[in-house]
Amino acid sequence: MNDDSLIIYEEEIEKIDSIMARMLKGAEAKCALLVDKDGHLITRQGFTHSLDTTALAALLAGSFASTKEIARLVGESEFSVLFHQGKKDHIHMSLVGDRSILAVIFDDRTTIGMVRLYAKETALELGKIFASLVARSQAGGGATLSDEFAATAGDKLDDIFQD
Amino acid sequence: MVSINYATREVTCKIVYYGPGLSGKTTNLIYVHNKVPATTRGKMISLATEADRTLYFDFLPINIGAINGFAAKFQLYTVPGQVYYNATRKLVLRGVDGLVFVADSQAEKMDENIESLTNLKENLEEYGYDINEIPIVIQYNKRDLPGVLTVEEIQAKLNPMGWKYFEAEAVGGRGVFDTLKMIIKLVLDKAKSGKSSGAAVAAHAKEPAAVVSHATSEPPVTPPPVAPVPVEMQAPPAETAPPPARQPAYRSPDEEKGQDEYPDHEDRIEHNTLSDDKAAEPVEQYVAPPEGPATPEEIEDAGDAVSRPFPGSTSSRILRRDRRITVSDFQPAGREVESPGMRSHFSRDGNLAQQNMPTPHMAPSQRIVKKKPGFFKRLFGIQ
Numbered sequence: 001m002n003d004d005s006l007i008i009y010e011e012e013i014e015k016i017d018s019i020m021a022r023m024l025k026g027a028e029a030k031c032a033l034l035v036d037k038d039g040h041l042i043t044r045q046g047f048t049h050s051l052d053t054t055a056l057a058a059l060l061a062g063s064f065a066s067t068k069e070i071a072r073l074v075g076e077s078e079f080s081v082l083f084h085q086g087k088k089d090h091i092h093m094s095l096v097g098d099r100s101i102l103a104v105i106f107d108d109r110t111t112i113g114m115v116r117l118y119a120k121e122t123a124l125e126l127g128k129i130f131a132s133l134v135a136r137s138q139a140g141g142g143a144t145l146s147d148e149f150a151a152t153a154g155d156k157l158d159d160i161f162q163d
Numbered sequence: 164m165v166s167i168n169y170a171t172r173e174v175t176c177k178i179v180y181y182g183p184g185l186s187g188k189t190t191n192l193i194y195v196h197n198k199v200p201a202t203t204r205g206k207m208i209s210l211a212t213e214a215d216r217t218l219y220f221d222f223l224p225i226n227i228g229a230i231n232g233f234a235a236k237f238q239l240y241t242v243p244g245q246v247y248y249n250a251t252r253k254l255v256l257r258g259v260d261g262l263v264f265v266a267d268s269q270a271e272k273m274d275e276n277i278e279s280l281t282n283l284k285e286n287l288e289e290y291g292y293d294i295n296e297i298p299i300v301i302q303y304n305k306r307d308l309p310g311v312l313t314v315e316e317i318q319a320k321l322n323p324m325g326w327k328y329f330e331a332e333a334v335g336g337r338g339v340f341d342t343l344k345m346i347i348k349l350v351l352d353k354a355k356s357g358k359s360s361g362a363a364v365a366a367h368a369k370e371p372a373a374v375v376s377h378a379t380s381e382p383p384v385t386p387p388p389v390a391p392v393p394v395e396m397q398a399p400p401a402e403t404a405p406p407p408a409r410q411p412a413y414r415s416p417d418e419e420k421g422q423d424e425y426p427d428h429e430d431r432i433e434h435n436t437l438s439d440d441k442a443a444e445p446v447e448q449y450v451a452p453p454e455g456p457a458t459p460e461e462i463e464d465a466g467d468a469v470s471r472p473f474p475g476s477t478s479s480r481i482l483r484r485d486r487r488i489t490v491s492d493f494q495p496a497g498r499e500v501e502s503p504g505m506r507s508h509f510s511r512d513g514n515l516a517q518q519n520m521p522t523p524h525m526a527p528s529q530r531i532v533k534k535k536p537g538f539f540k541r542l543f544g545i546q
Contacts, residue, residue: 010170069254146355153351157347162340
């Protein structure tokens with residue numbers, strides 16, 4: 001169960017961030033989120049200040065998960081790209097490696113083709129980084145927290161959760 | 164799985180409320196949402212049918228604040244309870260760290276409880292999780308209703324594993340927080356007793372506090388006998404330096420980001436809405452900045468990419484006016500030369516032409532007035 005726990009280190013995040021920033025500039029998209037398939041936000045780039053990124057991450061992962069089931073029903077293992085078209089803003093999601101999702105939010109200043117092109121390149125690049133990241137967090141022995149952490153959390157819980 | 168993000172310094176855990184339909188899973192979340200301070204929780208999202216039955220999942224993020232420099236975040240999910248939503252129910256279980264099984268205490272619902280529990284086990288197995296390894300708390304809900312079984316009776320039917328249990332009335336809130344607190348503790352204990360390679364996050368050989376009673380606490384200092392390969396021994400200490408040392412390094416990515424777009428604190432709003440250490444800051448103050456960068460300074464900073472979407476912005480108009488001055492300055496001079504009858508004389512007189520060469524700052528009209536009298540006087544010999 002601990003085998004696939006995810007630990008994200010700064011160096012990788014910096015690399016990932018710079019790759020994503022480059023993609024945003026190239027594709028002229030608004031922002032991009034990198035989301036774990038479990039629904040955790042890994043990192044984000046661009047104009048995300050007006051977005052509830054936590055909820056967005058959970059929902060994006062959810063919608064990706066449900067299309068995966070749809071794919072299975074029609075005999076595919078997984079759909080690697082998902083596109084939601086809106087009136088102004090659109091979302092392009094693509095699979096990165098086998099456990100994360102790159103979501104690019106863009107509007108009519110650019111085109112779906114541009115976003116697709118850049119997202120595809122970026123997903124490949126990120127996939128490589130992710131592979132090393134997962135390998136590293138597994139080599140590191142999975143997610144572990146200190147005793148102190150759990151104890152302090154226990155104290156805090158009593159303060160926060162009062163009827 | 165517990166996700167530890169060193170870049171944003173967050174520990175995120177996923178807790179799923181499971182149970183048969185109408186047992187009160189969503190009600191649990193709603194109670195938590197209503198009762199905890201707004202700084203601690205995020206927005207609750209409910210993907211429900213029109214009849215308020217959960218269709219996919221409910222989602223409530225809570226952040227209990229910074230611990231050892233890491234923000235502890237918990238994402239609470241519920242599943243749709245109805246039998247025929249199993250496909251989506253299974254999806255929510257992906258990456259689960261802890262489970263709350265909400266059982267309906269009414270006698271006639273016992274079969275549904277058992278069915279749901281069996282289903283839980285099956286779904287977990289499909290992901291390769293072992294129900295015996297995942298922290299589970301069981302909640303006997305609806306204790307206030309008539310015709311409920313006694314706790315002993317339910318325990319015998321649902322809890323042969325001896326999970327921790329709580330009696331609850333989710334509508335009134337009894338037992339809701341107890342359940343949540345317990346599952347969070349269990350999840351954190353599980354995370355800490357994971358396959359530790361000795362140097363866990365800032366484990367400074369402290370005794371486990373008394374609060375955590377059920378800890379499978381290993382001696383904190385020594386690496387466990389199931390010692391990993393040398394690589395593993397080296398890797399974690401490098402990454403798990405004590406928080407203060409890493410503090411500046413951690414902030415830098417966000418600060419860099421801030422330079423590009425918006426000031427650091429604005430960029431981090433949604434990060435910190437939930438965190439305790441930011442509780443003092445009035446979160447409501449942060450109005451989302453205007454869609455496009457409004458001030459000229461911002462446009463100058465951002466350069467080409469940003470100014471392009473705003474062709475009518477002040478900075479580009481100024482640019483165009485500059486250009487017009489330089490061009491128009493030289494045009495009238497040329498026209499002057501072209502004027503009929505004077506061309507040959509004027510153009511041959513190189514000195515004069517040079518003297519009267521217009522400066523960029525002079526208006527065309529001024530130049531004409533100045534030049535003409537001198538020219539005609541010379542031409543006709545007028546004194």
